[in-house]
Each structure stands twice: as structure tokens, then as C-alpha cells.
Amino acid sequence: MEESREAQKYLDASTRQLIWWRYKKHALAMIGLYLIVGLYVFSMFCEFLAPYSKDTRHFDMTYASPTKIRLFDDEGKLKRPFVREVKMDVDLKTQQIRYLEVAGTHYPIRLFVRGDSYEFWSLWEGNLHLFGVDAPGRLFLFGTDRMGRDLFSRCLYGSRISLSIGMFGVALSLLLGLVLGGVSGYVGGWVDSLIQRTIEVIRCFPSIPLWMGLAAAMPPHWHALKVYFMITIILSLVGWTDLARMVRGKLISLREEEFVLAARFAGAGHTRIIFRHLLPSFTSHIIVTVTLAIPHMVLAETALSFLGIGLRPPITSLGTLLKEAQNVTTIALYPWLLIPVAFVIATVLAFNFVGDGLRDAVDPYSR
Amino acid sequence: MTDSDVLLEVRNLKKHFPIRKGVLKKVVAHVKAVDGVSFSVRKGETLGLVGESGCGKTTVGRMIMGAYRPTEGSIWFSPPNGKPPLDLASIDPGDMRELRPHIQMIFQDPFASLNPRMTIREIIGEPLIVNKVARGEELDRRVHELVEMVGLQPQHMSRYPHAFSGGQRQRISIARAMSLYPALVVADEPTSALDVSVQAQIVNLALDIQDKLGLAYLFISHDLGLIRHFSNKIVVMYVGRVMEYAPAQNIFERPRHPYTEALMSNVPTTRPELIGRRIVLRGETADPINPPPGCPFHPRCLYAEEVCANVVPPLAELSPEHQAACHFSRELNLTGCDALGCAV
Known part of the structure; x- marks a missing residue:
């Protein structure tokens, strides 16, 4: 019997390929995947992608609104994108600071410009930025904050911290969840009961007060980096329970599967059964749970920092950025300070889309 | 052997x-x-x-x-x-x-x-x-x-x-x-x-x-x-116990337990005139948590008598290698697959 090429491709496929083919059909999940990859690339190379460093202060440009990018010059001719020089001015009637463009000035946006120097990943120094304008022209895509720092650059730096806290936090939860859930499911008996009851107790705590309590217990003189790691640990101490339950449930159902029994009858030991049969059967489920757990971590970090008990300046995260936008005046007068919210929403949505798509794809054998 | x-x-x-x-x-x-x-x-x-x-x-x-x-x-x-x-x-x-x-x-x-x-x-x-x-x-x-x-x-x-x-x-x-x-x-x-x-x-x-x-x-x-x-x-086997144990030839020629007979009568036959003789068992399989007293098969058995409900029949040797757990296995003349013309 001759098999068509199409059928042959399907028949030869591994589980991973089947999952990927099925995932690709899910349009939203693909959008989510591109978004996530984009966000992580942005945050990885933020020193290079951001036109300014996160702490560069432009004293004459506090609370500057987003710079207008122009395409037509005074004669109405199409030019490559450029900005005009902006000068601070005080409205004498309202005593409000406003920024006025200086007519006739013309600073084209250029690629690969030299600007603020930075230390890339503490590995090497550089001052090359993807784009920028020559002084005294300035390019603030998202405006500036109360100290005249470029919000766009700060958003990129902030998502680096927020996204990485999501990753590390989940990695830590994963470790805890895998070990405790694995022991619970594989050993069973009173060990299982003990771990399960502990999980129930942990889940009973209202999470925000718990985080607040733990975060408040941190000495205020600690270095910002130490605070960052402690926050990660606090978040994952609460976050591992879901994973542990998932792992336990999967282990219990898989342990009774006939193919596991077959391996046992073939003479395979515990190690081989766990690593060759059990783990590979639910790695995809773990990935789903992890993708759905990361946005929770991001949100939790944002919430804590927004409340002022999470990360503290000088560490820049999406949460500390939003802290700037805590009062009504700021929002009414400088609405661009809310832009970091868009990053939070994009991250959370993207992860949820990816998680949904994966959940539908992980079991390629169900029709 | x-x-x-x-x-x-x-x-x-x-x-x-x-x-x-x-x-x-x-x-x-x-x-x-x-x-x-x-x-x-x-x-x-x-x-x-x-x-x-x-x-x-x-x-x-x-x-x-x-x-x-x-x-x-x-x-x-x-x-x-x-x-x-x-x-x-x-x-x-x-x-x-x-x-x-x-x-x-x-x-x-x-x-x-x-x-x-x-x-x-x-x-x-x-x-x-x-x-x-x-x-x-x-x-x-x-x-x-x-x-x-x-x-x-x-x-x-x-x-x-x-x-x-x-x-x-x-x-x-x-x-x-x-x-x-x-x-x-x-x-x-x-x-x-x-x-x-x-x-x-x-x-x-x-x-x-x-x-x-x-x-x-x-x-x-x-x-x-x-x-x-x-x-x-x-x-x-029936509810965890052996009802009959014998060489295949013997058992298909002449089963010695009513349960075996009932199972055999439900094998598809090549002789349609015998379909009417199919034994349809009454009731449900006995509950292994609480099996009936006496012979576990007696509530469903066509030939059950009083003794079956009280005394557990031992697995008795009827001929060398042929054992059955029925009080009446010697008396009953049960029909096996051979007489029924089982199709397979």
C-alpha cells in the first residue's frame, strides 16, 4: 500500500512535531508567541534598543509629553522621520509647564547612534543605540517622568525586571512543585497527605496580605538586588502549589497506565520509569502550567511594587514605574505615565494566549 | 509428562x-x-x-x-x-x-x-x-x-x-x-x-x-x-473462584459445571436450529464484596437446588485432570460446544 507524502509525514512525526502542527493552527496562540518572543528580545537587549539609559535625567524636560515625530517639513515636503527641538515654557495663566516646538529646527531620527554609555549585561561597555537623534534634539517616545527620564527606555528596562522575575519565580516554583508534587504522587501514603494538607493551608491564606507580611519583614537597609531575589522567593513560595498539584495528579494517573506497567514488567527500575516514561508524558502539561503561571508572577510583582512593598527604586520594574502614576493629578496631567500598563497587559495576555494554545495542543492523540 | x-x-x-x-x-x-x-x-x-x-x-x-x-x-x-x-x-x-x-x-x-x-x-x-x-x-x-x-x-x-x-x-x-x-x-x-x-x-x-x-x-x-x-x-472462573478446570477437549465435549454450559451456549453457532437453546443467565454477576452463601453461582443457576444455597461445593476431581465445583456435576448431563455446533 502506497502512502501519500502527506500521510507519510504525519506517520513519521514525533509527538513534539504533532504538538507544534496543532499549535500552529491556533491563530491567537501564534500571535501570543510572537508577542512573548518580542517582549523577551526587547527586554534582553534593552540597553541597545532604548535610546537613553534608564537613569539619564533631562532636567529641562520633566514631565515632557511624548515627542511628536514628524514626516513633513515646513514646506510640506515628505522627509525621513524627524523631530523638532523642544523648549520648556510656562503658561502664565495656569502656571503649568508646557513644551513648545522650536520652529524650523530639524533633527532626523537616525539608526545606530552613539549616545549614553552602558554596560551590556555587565559584560562589555558600549554606547551604541538602535535609534536616536542628535542633541539638542531629543526623542521621548513615551514622554518623560517627574525627573525627566525617558519613559520608553524605562519601560524596556522595567519589563526586563518584571519578565525575569516571572521567569525566575516560576522556575523556583517549578522546582518546588516538581519535587514536592513528585514525592507526593509517587510515594503516596501519609507523605502525600502531609504535603496535600500543607498545600491546602497555603492556599487558604489571602495572597496579598501574605505577600505584604513577608515583604514587610524584609529589612529596609537591604540592597535592592537582595530585595529583588527575596520578592522572587516570596512569590514562588505561594505559587508552587498549583504546580505541585498538577504534577501529583498526573503522576497518580500515569502510574497506573499500562505502558508504565509494561516497563515495570520489562524489569525497568524506578529511575528509568520516572525519567523515560513518567516525566516525558507530562512535560507538555508542565509547560502549559508554567506559561499560565508566569503572568500571575508578573501581576503579583506589579501589584506589590505598586503598593510600595515590592521592588524599590533604583530598581526599575513595571510596578515601580506605575507607582509614579498613583495619584489623580498625575493621571490627569501626564497620562503617558500609564503606558507601562500596556506592557503588563500585553505580557499577561500573550502568556495566556500561548497557554491556551498549548493546552489544546499538548494531547495530539485526542481527536 | x-x-x-x-x-x-x-x-x-x-x-x-x-x-x-x-x-x-x-x-x-x-x-x-x-x-x-x-x-x-x-x-x-x-x-x-x-x-x-x-x-x-x-x-x-x-x-x-x-x-x-x-x-x-x-x-x-x-x-x-x-x-x-x-x-x-x-x-x-x-x-x-x-x-x-x-x-x-x-x-x-x-x-x-x-x-x-x-x-x-x-x-x-x-x-x-x-x-x-x-x-x-x-x-x-x-x-x-x-x-x-x-x-x-x-x-x-x-x-x-x-x-x-x-x-x-x-x-x-x-x-x-x-x-x-x-x-x-x-x-x-x-x-x-x-x-x-x-x-x-x-x-x-x-x-x-x-x-x-x-x-x-x-x-x-x-x-x-x-x-x-x-x-x-x-x-x-466465576467471582474469584474456579468453577471448572479441565483439558480443553473434555470441557468442550462435556462440561461438568452449569456455568461452563451457559458460557458455551452463548458462543455463536453454525446450527441455527439450536439458537433457541441458548441459556440466558438471570440476574447479575455476584458481588465479590459479598458473595452469596453456598455456591456463588446458585442464584443464576438453572439446576440449583436447596443444597446449593447452603453448602459451598468443593472443587471435586471427576476424572483425572477434570475438576468441577458443582454438587451435581456427576448427575447433570450438560451440553458442550461440540454438541451445540459452536461456530468458532
């Missing part, structure tokens, strides 16, 4: 699963899944284990495989290397590991028994690897041989189970069970998940391999018609 030909001897095997309730997990009752089963399998022969679902036949198979510890009784297995028989019911894990290669199993569900994330090569080669029998090129050669033996195409060895049909998967399962040239294979309803057209192929394959390798089968099935053709001996 001498006693040294006995490969497996099961004596008074029992498995009672406790039912626990409440916070303190107090044992409130037992499911008597297997309640005193004895039989023996000689080298190279096939023993058919039949009964309705829930009669404990799978539990017997699993106990022989070492998945459950018996509550009571013994399972004597004679290793083919001539060493003295070992009791699998009380064996320590180290000795069991040594015996593993000699006892293998074919599972009922070909979709659940193959790891979907392993290729056929890995699945069939696993017993060879874990028992350190072969590796590298030698492993490849052996797997290739096995794949050909079960009638699959060797070029598909790097495919995953999802690429195969139920019948093909069962062939893979057989190849895996045969990879270590076992002395005994427990086949737990290997055909019941398959289409009728494929069933015969799988049975024939199993028999061909038996001829080649000289292994013994414990063939578990609910279908008397199927195992009729290749079983040397047959054990009929």
Missing part, C-alpha cells in the same frame, strides 16, 4: 482488596477479587483462563506478573535454567528482577500499553536494554528481527505508536513481550480491543511464535470460542 515439565503452579491463590472508609481509613470490607484459585501450566502449553468481566482473571494475571502481592497462596515458577522453582508470592525484588525476562505480558489495550512518546524501536528494545541483553548494533539487529517476526515493516521502526492501527500496535506489544524469549507469556485479553477480522491474525501470530520459541501462554479471555482452538487446558 513428568512433574519437571510444570512451568507454573498456582496454589490456592487469593487476593482480597480492602475497602477503607472514614478518616481513620478503617477497613470495612474486602473485595474478594481472587478467592482460592489453583492451576498449573506446563512448558510450551497454553492454559485458557475464562470468565465474565470482574471474575478476577486479570487479577490472577497481574499477581503472576508481580504487580500485586497475593493475600494468600503461592505461585511456583520454575526458571528455564533448571534452578528449583521459586514462589513469586513471597519472592524478594532482587530475585524477581532476575526472573522478569522469563515472564512477560501482552496487554489488552494496545492504545494504553505503548508509550506514545517512544518510537517502536525504543519500545521493543526496552526489555533488552534494561536487562542488559543487547545494545548498540546488536540491539538494532535484535529489534529488526523481532519486528519482522511479528510481520511489521522494519522501515517503520522509527515511527511512533500513533502511526499504527490497533492490530499493528498489538503486534508491537507482542514483539516487546517476545524480545527476551520468555518461557511464559501472560496474554490478558490481547484480542478483545481489536476488530473481529484482526483478532484471528493476532491469535495466529501468537501461535506461530509459540511454535518457534516453545513458550507457554496463560491466555486470559472472556471468549470461550476464541480460546477453544489453541488451549490445552481451560480454567473457568
